[in-house]
Amino acid sequence: MRQQAKGQIHERITAIPNAWYPIYLVRGEKRNLVIDAGVNLLGPRYYEVIRETLGDDQPLHYLFLTHSHYDHIGSAGYLKERFSGLKIGAHERLASLMQKPTVLDMMNRLSGNHVELHKYNPDAEDLTLCPFDIDIPLKQEGRFDLGGLTCCVYETPGHTKDSLSFYFPEIQALFPGESAGVLQGTTGSEIQVEFLSSYQDYIDSLKQMIALRPAILCLGHGWVLDGKDAEVFLQRSLAETYRYRELIETYLMSAGGDAQRATEEMAYTEYDVKGGIFQEKISYVTNLSAQVRHIAGLNGP
Ligand SMILES: [Fe+2]
Secondary structure, eight states, X not given: OEEEXXXXXXXXXXXXXXXXXXXXXXXXXXXXXXXXXXXXXXHXXXXXXXXXXXXXXXXXXXXXXXXXXXHHHTTHHHHHHHSTTOEEEEOHHHHHHTTOHHHXXXXXXXXXXXXXXXXXXXXXXXXXXXXXXXXXXXXXXXXXXXXXXXXXXXEOTTSSTTOEEEEETTTTEEEXXXXXXXXXXXTTOEEEOOOSSOHHHHHHHHHHHHHHXXXXXEESSSEEEETHHHHHHHHHHHHHHHHHHHHHHHHHHHTXXXXXXXXXXXXXXXXXXXXXXXXXXXXXXXXXXXXXXXXXXXXXX
16 A cells, blocks of 8 residues: 555654645654654654654653755754754765765755745744754664664665665554655656765665565655555565666666766656656756766766
């Protein structure tokens, strides 16, 4: 089955909308964890729904981040200020990126594009992304006991070098961030392939996730899949990644190996003409350019 990423997904999992930028609350018997921090402009909304779902007397113990993109860490600082004792966990690479003013400037610029989300900040709070500390560096084989649920950390690079996925074996629920791709199109039927840092790492990460055989798949954007749909999605995502690489190679070939021209032609055909991709065009082209350059061998391994 497939459902939008909002509301109760499982007795222990709540997806907190906006469905396109969801964050996931996982409640154990002893500890509570939020996965990802979405975009900055939704900070007040995320906070309100987490509070409502937990009740006034329940603390939020952990916030774990899947990767260092602005639409996955946007409200981390905001939530940390509001939940006392909240510990933020992420890959250690993310911690060093957070210290770079140029990275934060870019993230604030990208966040600022989401004018449609200003309505979720009715008190016009200052939601500028500021550096925040990583309290818990997360690594492969990290284990966190929430009480009846264990959060198992998997390093799943390929989308970014710092991509992590979180798996809860007791309920077979996997939170891959964007390590497994994104469902796109108006019906959510097309898979957008998301390797940015490394094609080969992305393939290896997908295989690692397929081997887990998750029964619930809470994607980084838009959708939650379960049962057969979860399994089929991961297999399709792998097949789509192979196909996408071939597509990029075709555009590169017709552009005579010129990565810039191949990117422009591919963006025109795939984004402008075919359409159905929700991502901002500027983000789409930035990502596509990285993918084309990577396949052209211009970005290192
Ligand atoms: Fe991302």
